[in-house]
Amino acid sequence: MRVKCVLCDAIKKIDDETSLAKRLRNRPIHTFMCDECHSRITVKTKKHLASESFKLYRTMEKNELF
C-alpha cells in the first residue's frame, strides 16, 4: 500500500503484510511517518532529553554547594 508521511508529505510504499500496514488499514487515523522524519525526530528527542538532564544535573550540583 502507499502511505503519505505526515511531516514531509513523501509518498512511501510499504509492504501490505507488515504490522504497520495492517495498523494503518484498520485505523486510517493512525499517522505514518517516513524513516527520515522518524530518525530526525528521534535525534531531536534525544538531544532534548540530554539538555534536560544536563540542566537537572547543574541544578542538583548547585543545591549541594549552597
Ligand SMILES: [Zn+2]
Ligand atoms: Zn517524512
